[in-house]
Amino acid sequence: MAVERVWLDVPFAEKDEAKKGGARWDPAARRWYAPRAGMAALHRWAAAPDVPDLLPGEDRGLGSGLFVDLVPRSCWFTNVRSCVAAKDWERLRRTITRRAGRRCETCGAAEDRDAKRWLEAHERWVFDDTARVQTLKRLICLCTDCHTVTHFGYALVRGLEARAFAHLVKVTGMTGDAARQHVRDAFDVWERRSRVTWELDLGILTKAGITLAPPPGAGARARTAEETLRRERERGRGR
Structure with missing residues (x-):
């Protein structure tokens, strides 16, 4: 039977806490998930919509290659x-x-x-x-x-x-x-x-x-x- 996955947004610093609450790790997706819906202990990590691949106004051609790039x-x-x-x-x-x-x-x-x-x-x-x-x-x-x-x-x-x-x-x-x-x-x-x-x-x-x-x-x-x-x-x- 397929596992019902509910994706989560778990910061690295909180992964152990999420794991104790029942979260599981998908190594292929590199993401935590709840194995079923309605797990109250994991509600705080409920996933928000994904960020778009191209951010509004982003220029992905800017600054290609490796160079020293110091911020003020x-x-x-x-x-x-x-x-x-x-x-x-x-x-x-x-x-x-x-x-x-x-x-x-x-x-x-x-x-x-x-x-x-x-x-x-x-x-x-x-x-x-x-x-x-x-x-x-x-x-x-x-x-x-x-x-x-x-x-x-x-x-x-x-x-x-x-x-x-x-x-x-x-x-x-x-x-x-x-x-x-x-x-x-x-x-x-x-x-x-x-x-x-x-x-x-x-x-x-x-x-x-x-x-x-x-x-x-x-x-x-x-x-x-x-x-x-x-x-x-x-x-x-x-x-």
């Missing part, structure tokens, strides 16, 4: 994941990975738990220097290694500079000198953009029915990371 200081620790509810993030993550064929959109790698390589969402932005508006225009599926390259400043903070640099060279085919210049250019752009405060436009999310909320404590975390980044960059210049 005023937007540190306010990425999409930190600004949406956990259940909404699960809906977004599912759409982003599914439409990418569950592979990184820059290097083609699949998720590999043994290698601690995950598939993650990264934001591509368009900057209006006159209005000082930073508009989200694309969500792209990246593996952990490509995502680390993209956030090269955060890689410095975490001591992952060498690993990120090696992956950048491997995926792009750049020479070492070209890759170093690419990183320097990216930091030059970051420093220029970080002189002002940017207003975030996340309309492609709100128009898709995603509720937003600013993350708590983002400012303090950003100041700590900025100081660490400054020290690491000064240390790098002295080598």
Whole structure:
């Protein structure tokens, strides 16, 4: 007899609790479900409608390939994941990975738990220097290694500079000198953009029915990371 499945939106942090309530995992769909309707213990994870494959106003051709893509200081620790509810993030993550064929959109790698390589969402932005508006225009599926390259400043903070640099060279085919210049250019752009405060436009999310909320404590975390980044960059210049 076929099992009646009622799909659920279960954030990763709540998976054990959902499992205790009777939820089951479908490895093919990579999603939790209730084995029958009417299970009261699982009502809190009742699935909302799927996010459309193309978000309203999204440009999936924007920012293809692997490159260092640093967000201005005023937007540190306010990425999409930190600004949406956990259940909404699960809906977004599912759409982003599914439409990418569950592979990184820059290097083609699949998720590999043994290698601690995950598939993650990264934001591509368009900057209006006159209005000082930073508009989200694309969500792209990246593996952990490509995502680390993209956030090269955060890689410095975490001591992952060498690993990120090696992956950048491997995926792009750049020479070492070209890759170093690419990183320097990216930091030059970051420093220029970080002189002002940017207003975030996340309309492609709100128009898709995603509720937003600013993350708590983002400012303090950003100041700590900025100081660490400054020290690491000064240390790098002295080598």
